[in-house]
Amino acid sequence: APPAPRPVRVLASGERKRYDLKVGFPAAAVEEADEASPEYWPALVGEVADHVRANRSTLVFGNSRRLVEKLTRSLNDAAGGELVYSHHGSLAREIRQVVEERLKAGALRGIVATSSLELGIDVGALDEVVLVQTPHSLASAAQRIGRAGHTVGGVARARFVPLFARDLLDAAVVAEAVAAGEIEPLRPIAGALDVLAQVVVSATASETWGVDELFALLRQAYPYRNLPRRHFDLVLEMLAGRYSSGRVRELDPVVSIDRVAGTVRGRPGAARRVYASGGTIPDRGYFRLRLTDTRALIGELDEEFVWERAVGDSFCFGVRTYRIVQVTDSDVLVRPANGPAGLAPFWRADERDRPFERAEKVARFLEEVEPHLGDPDFPERLAADGRLTPGAAKALQRVLIGQRDATGTLPHRHRVVVEHVADPQQPGPAGQVVIHTFWGGKVNRPFALALQAAWGERHGGELSVVHDDDCLILSLPGEVAAGELLGLVRPESLEELLRARLAATGFWGARFR
The missing domain is CATH 1.10.10 (Arc Repressor Mutant, subunit A)
Incomplete structure (x- = not known):
């Protein structure tokens, strides 16, 4: 007989976490709300640097290792010295530990990190968290923000700095949800x-x-x-x-x-x-980055980044610049270098699909605000609760009006927008079709796979589909009515279509490597 279950009690304090959240937008880009402006990145870096200098200790989060490396380099260049240090899973563990201890001891003003510092690691008391690009989930946002004011009764202070204009919409919605104590429901994986x-x-x-x-x-x-x-x-x-x-x-x-x-x-x-x-993280074929003289491990580089480099190339990693001396079948040997830092490395990591619950909140927000976009006092109402700065509220209004003018209406919880876009590489009546869903990647990815399988069954041939958290882009061989396109995938056939398509995808292959 199976053993009797152990007695368990749930302990909950009932105390509500207090937040001080603010969503800003670089002042240089407010009028255009355009991240393509050459002033946007320097303005963003300047805003983040101001926060770091104003505090004793600051934790800056980015959503990718490449962004973390680029932002670290830009902040230190702007400061004329070592203002911050990067922290992510591709840095050697020994280097990460030194960085953590320096921040804890007050010898470093700030760390720019990925989710490597999202959970558990003790880096001492933090004055503020800065989120450069909105986290993928509400739970991740709450966890990152909670690193500041991490005491009983403490106030978690965080500043959202959108990485691009579209990100401003996410920041506004996520800040409101976190302040209300909302996160996605847990769904433990059963029988993996x-x-x-x-x-x-x-x-x-x-x-x-x-x-x-x-x-x-x-x-x-x-x-x-x-x-x-x-x-x-x-x-x-x-x-x-x-x-x-x-x-x-x-x-x-x-x-x-x-x-x-x-x-x-x-x-x-x-x-x-x-x-x-052991573990569930797929092997990505990373190269070890080592000093050529001592063979000391610095970190890991993506194999695709290494393939695109040559001996003599330089790049920044951490807060230093390195020049490639030799590349073996598993190691990249480097020496510290002077001069321009060169480019930041990239890592082809797994895409982190946005959960439906977070996507649904964005879609709900769009549904609520669309009728009021032209109201003269719309920015003031957005900024009324104090979370959006006046500049951010004005920029968000411009972003939403620009999208509505481009597509005629905004997608939301009860509306999918299908947009036809001329494809210069495929002239003709078909072109590309953009399906604006705002369902999040956890829904858009399987929907894209099922759509490809259903197209193959009905029309034969391959349907080219790419997706992200907000939309699907289809390259069609001919004209197809929007209703027929959306009707290809029915709820009752979804699992069968996914089974037919999944094994032939790179998504599957990358995980069964």
Whole structure:
């Protein structure tokens, strides 16, 4: 019989977190609300630098490692010295620890970080958090903002600095939601088979297990309480080499099943496989960045960035400039360099799809404000609660009016806007079709895949679709009515269409590397 559940009590203080939130917009771009203006980036950097200088300790968040590196370099160039240091997962752990300790000790005014400093790491008391680009989710925004004023009864002070004009809309909505204490609901993943495979290999690497006994044990874990026996057996068969081929090394057998005795045990090398590749983050083929003289590890570089570089090229990393001395099959050897910093590295990381709940709040906001965009006092009403600066409110009005004038109306919760755009590379009546959904990437991505599968079934051939959190862009071979296009995917056929399409996508391949 399974063991009796342990007694559990939920502890909740009931105290509501207090926030001091402000959404700004670089003054140089307010009149045009245009991030393409050459004054926009310097104005943004200047605004962030003002916040860092005004505080004893500031944590600046960006949504990507490339943005963090670029912003760090620009802030230090503007300050004429080391004002901030970057912090992200591709910096060596030892360097990250030094940066954290320097901020905690007061030797550094600020850190520019990705989500690497979103959770848990102690960097001491923070005066303020600056968000350069709105976080992907409400939970992430609340977590980042909560790093400031992180005491009982403390006030979390944060400033949103939109990275581009469209980001201003997100900042306004997310600031309001965080102030109201709203986050997305948690949806724990149940029965994850990739994790199950790792657990099975871990359990059998050092001892033999009865198959039935192992299945019973796994069902005692909450995520696998409803694990079907068929799924468990299929994972075992995969680990035993049922799908092995010379093309996909990861499918080589890693366990052996004794079907007579009903047991399973890890093959030689199983433990090494667990230690070397445990976890759910896909292998991205990163190159190690090392100093050529000492081989000291500095961090990691994306393989595509490395392929585009040559010996002698320089780039900035952390707060220093390095020149490439040698590139091996796994390492990039560099020396510190003087002179211009060159470009910031990029990393082709996984896209972080916006949750539907956050996207829905933006769509609700658009539905509420569209009838009032032309009101003379609209900016004042936007800024009435004190979260948007007057300049940000005026810029947001310009952004929304510009979009409405371009498409005739705004998309929102109850309206999808289908826009035809002439494609200069494909002259003719078809062109490109933009479906403005505002559903978020967690909905737009599977919808795009299902749409491609449905198109192939009905019309044959391949439909080119790209998507982001706000829209889908389709390159059509001919004219198609909007109603027919949107009607290709029905709720009852969604799962079948996804199954038909998913295995042939790069999205799948990148995770089964």
